[in-house]
Amino acid sequence: MSGPSYVAVDWGTSSFRLWLMSAGGQVHGERRSDQGMTAAARTGFAGVLQSHLDELGVAADLPVVICGMAGARQGWVEAGYVDTPAHLSDILKGAVVVAGQPRDIRILPGIAQRDAAAPDVMRGEETQLLGALGLDPAHEADVCMPGTHSKWVRVRGGTVERFATFMTGELFSAVARDTILSHAVAGAEEAVDGDAFRAAVAEAYAAPAHSANLLFRVRSRQLLFGGSAQAARETISGTLIGVELAAGLAERERAVPVTLIASGRLQRLYQMALERLSIPLDVVDAEEAVRRGLAGAAAAIWNN
């Protein structure tokens, strides 16, 4: 087993994850914090990164490859976008060097869909796609990447042809926290009420136009028939995910399995939702995918 040869960083809006990697892809050390772009923009990106490198005792000459919001306009250094149709290898070629640093630091670009009728952007997910699908030209995939801003992506022969972002996760937070439904979900436990969730997914999938009514029923149901805060929360979640699936699945050209790139609770929920709709799926862990994508970038840039 070889020693550490580079550092991989997934720098999101609200999270920071760092891995100390060997050329062979082994993980030698790991750091995670909530110093995402928003926090780091205040305190300084270089300082945040260096503090984590110091904690792991990383050698001063080890290079760093970064993906995510650190490359946004409001981030560390703007890394721009590769335009669709975007071959995943173009991401590697578009890496931007952070000037004036003691070590070699590169930030990967995002992908932009400059279609006036369906404009869209991603930043970070392209690296997950690279890690999950590789550059295999034979690979065809319809990918679902749940999150605050879920992405549905069509990849053909290593090229991102088209994608759409759904602000499902953010809608869930806003609805559960900032509307009358906040009373309905108050005190909900972390455990998932699978029955309420699956029923809501099926109903919203079948009648997505009714979403704002399905949401209000969460309150009416509690008022007229009672019901737990947990069921209320999962009904909101299932409704919003069901609507997303109605759109995402309708965009597929053929009935190939959906590639679900997700971790933790979101992976469980989307898997449950897709299974409820009898949609075949392949599951890829999102964290493993981004790490593998960053490893692919390091190999391409430094021949590591």
Place this chain on the structure above:
Amino acid sequence: MSGPSYVAVDWGTSSFRLWLMSAGGQVHGERRSDQGMTAAARTGFAGVLQSHLDELGVAADLPVVICGMAGARQGWVEAGYVDTPAHLSDILKGAVVVAGQPRDIRILPGIAQRDAAAPDVMRGEETQLLGALGLDPAHEADVCMPGTHSKWVRVRGGTVERFATFMTGELFSAVARDTILSHAVAGAEEAVDGDAFRAAVAEAYAAPAHSANLLFRVRSRQLLFGGSAQAARETISGTLIGVELAAGLAERERAVPVTLIASGRLQRLYQMALERLSIPLDVVDAEEAVRRGLAGAAAAIWNN
């Protein structure tokens, strides 16, 4: 012209409106404030009402009829619900007397749809329906009542057969204020960008499942192509209203004109939206409707 003979109050969640009325339906005085149920529940309903009666110098023996959230469980006195199918005259019979008051004060009940598959409630809108449609048994109407919680109601022969609540207005506030789109709409002026609104209505009406994507495009569009905060705000508004219309209009049994009960900005927006979709409509002013409904209740209760 006869003198004042009763007081009519529309007491909502966040607003209070009072009219001093003659038996013939003339308005002798008017008060409005933001002392809705939420505020009055803290300071006391009786005191709020009396302070407005004092301002208008209302005689101590004049009766008061109230509709809206003052009759909710968290309100002044719970006025319960009439269940669907609910004849509008049943609302008049269900008025609840507020005990221990120096004058005769009655609160009208709401309407509940105790259908486990589609539970729903209204409180205040039933009085608008009464005022807009009357008790005419020949009247058939498909009614749209926009608001924080929009209602779509099917009325046949004076009976509320079925209705559905869409939390469109509250979703608009939550999305524009508490999500990433708050940056996109920052500084938007009050004037309406009709083109952006109409385009968003049509797009969301045609593809309601894509709502969470259509919303995110507001951000992507600004990022990639620029665009005003005003256009962004109207696109959010048009998207959410377009989704509501896709559901509300689909529920209609026949292509009769939609009865739109609304005032002010919401009346303008929904009228623009329905016209964009070539839906014939009859417009009734919401404030006039509720006042007429309260007048009908006063006539039935006190023969006024």
